[in-house]
Amino acid sequence: MSVFILVSGPFTNERIWSEVTGPLRESGAEAHPVTLSMRPEAGLETHVEDVVRLIDSLDAPQLVLVGHDYAIHPVLGAADRRPERIARIVYLDAGLPEDGDRALTLVPDPTVHHLLGADGPGPVPAPQPQEWQRWGSTEGLSPQRLALLSDLAAPQPPRTLTQPLRLTGAAAHVPTTGILCTAGGTTIETVEALVRTGPPQFRKLADPRVSFFELATGHWPMLSRPDELAEVLLRAAAGEGRRLTAPEDESPYLRPFLLDVPEVPQVRNGRLDLHLPEPAAAVGPRPAVLFVHGGPVPRDREPGLRAAPFYVGYGRLAASLGVVGAVVGHRLHGISEYPQAADDVAEGVELLRADPRVDPDRIALWFFSGAGLLAADWIAAPPAWLRCLALTYPILDPLAGWGAVGDRFHPIGALPADGGTLPPLVLTRAGLETPQIGDTVERFVSAAEEKKAPVEIIDVPHGVHGFEIHNRTDESREAVTRAVRTVLGHLRIQQI
Numbered sequence: 001m002s003v004f005i006l007v008s009g010p011f012t013n014e015r016i017w018s019e020v021t022g023p024l025r026e027s028g029a030e031a032h033p034v035t036l037s038m039r040p041e042a043g044l045e046t047h048v049e050d051v052v053r054l055i056d057s058l059d060a061p062q063l064v065l066v067g068h069d070y071a072i073h074p075v076l077g078a079a080d081r082r083p084e085r086i087a088r089i090v091y092l093d094a095g096l097p098e099d100g101d102r103a104l105t106l107v108p109d110p111t112v113h114h115l116l117g118a119d120g121p122g123p124v125p126a127p128q129p130q131e132w133q134r135w136g137s138t139e140g141l142s143p144q145r146l147a148l149l150s151d152l153a154a155p156q157p158p159r160t161l162t163q164p165l166r167l168t169g170a171a172a173h174v175p176t177t178g179i180l181c182t183a184g185g186t187t188i189e190t191v192e193a194l195v196r197t198g199p200p201q202f203r204k205l206a207d208p209r210v211s212f213f214e215l216a217t218g219h220w221p222m223l224s225r226p227d228e229l230a231e232v233l234l235r236a237a238a239g240e241g242r243r244l245t246a247p248e249d250e251s252p253y254l255r256p257f258l259l260d261v262p263e264v265p266q267v268r269n270g271r272l273d274l275h276l277p278e279p280a281a282a283v284g285p286r287p288a289v290l291f292v293h294g295g296p297v298p299r300d301r302e303p304g305l306r307a308a309p310f311y312v313g314y315g316r317l318a319a320s321l322g323v324v325g326a327v328v329g330h331r332l333h334g335i336s337e338y339p340q341a342a343d344d345v346a347e348g349v350e351l352l353r354a355d356p357r358v359d360p361d362r363i364a365l366w367f368f369s370g371a372g373l374l375a376a377d378w379i380a381a382p383p384a385w386l387r388c389l390a391l392t393y394p395i396l397d398p399l400a401g402w403g404a405v406g407d408r409f410h411p412i413g414a415l416p417a418d419g420g421t422l423p424p425l426v427l428t429r430a431g432l433e434t435p436q437i438g439d440t441v442e443r444f445v446s447a448a449e450e451k452k453a454p455v456e457i458i459d460v461p462h463g464v465h466g467f468e469i470h471n472r473t474d475e476s477r478e479a480v481t482r483a484v485r486t487v488l489g490h491l492r493i494q495q496i
Contacts, residue, residue, distance in 0.1 A: 002237035003030040003060040009069025011153035019226035043159035048077035062087035079171040093181040099167040105336040109134035123155035136219025139183035175209040177236040185400040193434040211241025257313025264319040275315035275325040287362035287491040288324035294369025295332035336404040366390035373409040380414035388490035392428040396444040431461035
């Protein structure tokens with residue numbers, strides 16, 4: 001017999017589970033929904049204690065903790081304190097917070113980020129029926145259900161969203177299950193693509209102790225599909241669900257660069273790595289390409305992606321063709337840290353332009369993957385020295401649930417009305433891109449066409465996200481060579 005503790009997301013309480021607890025109990029399971037404290041002074045630690053107190057009150061030796069949305073934070077905190085009591089943790093349409101993360105980071109409603117700032121002036125008002133879509137897909141909820149959701153809601157204490165989650169790792173061995181509500185845009189296919197081609201931290205989702213289910217509904221399945229949710233919870237508790245696999249090597253970013261490139265002199269200056277043309281090729285200051293690696297990346301990855309063969313290869317390739325190939329290391333460790341990463345990139349640009357070996361008036365910026373959002377600043381206000389802006393399988397608009405990114409980092413919205421003010425844009429597009437990311441690329445291309453922005457597209461029809469690593473084919477090699485030649489052409493480098 002499974003024993004469930006059900007913890008709901010922001011604003012709600014135990015009553016939201018009323019149509020799920022019945023089917024669970026009829027199956028022979030126990031179901032214990034939690035009402036978290038909504039006192040104005042309550043913080044995340046208060047909610048962790050609420051869950052721990054319920055765990056301690058139950059006789060069952062093993063429990064299944066279910067955290068919906070925000071509630072995954074107190075669920076993980078409680079599991080960390082009572083790991084021996086937890087049989088499984090279920091992430092119900094929830095993020096993947098780690099030690100030190102604040103729940104505010106994963107709040108999709110941008111108005112909440114403006115309201116709270118660092119500490120928050122007061123409780124976050126509960127959404128009105130028409131406002132719930134800011135917190136997740138409302139597919140499957142009738143107007144009556146949305147009204148019920150508001151009737152059940154209470155203001156969310158601000159410190160529950162701003163207080164950092166503290167984890168010791170004591171529950172790291174506990175099996176987990178992710179239940180994805182696909183109307184929000186995230187599917188098992190999406191997660192599998194992230195495991196296969198995304199940042200290294202997603203590889204842990206291929207652990208055999210991790211399983212996945214999908215529900216074809218919006219963000220509140222306990223109201224839209226309660227019977228199906230109950231069935232999936234029972235299956236999760238039984239250890240069922242789809243398992244994912246990861247590439248055999250520990251980190252695909254450590255694979256050799258897909259092109260044979262010569263070693264060239266390398267200099268490190270703070271966050272900037274410079275790959276320099278051979279002295280015979282470097283007559284006077286040379287144009288430069290600044291490569292901006294993707295992310296988010298783990299905090300403990302040092303010296304970071306700039307030292308990976310992938311980016312070293314791009315830098316050396318540029319240098320072998322007569323320009324300075326620079327790679328900037330930035331601190332994009334989470335989706336709330338785009339401002340910090342943007343400052344790091346700006347600092348790298350200044351270091352690059354100040355280097356006597358570099359022509360400060362002929363610079364190209366090249367953004368990869370999640371760093372695509374960082375291009376917004378340079379699209380909105382391109383300086384005269386920016387001769388080309390390159391984008392490779394970029395994210396060009398915040399993804400679903402990325403409200404913490406803020407208004408600044410929206411490349412689509414940054415496109416000027418008069419596209420003629422932009423430098424040439426070189427976009428390398430993966431034909432087998434993940435749907436969420438691919439949608440941002442297509443919307444960017446459409447907006448650029450409408451505003452007559454100069455976009456040159458290099459298609460890789462059979463390429464996935466990170467095709468240089470995962471599709472080591474002639475098609476990929478040709479795409480990289482063509483992209484580099486195109487960018488250098490805009491720097492007026494003719495000897496390529």
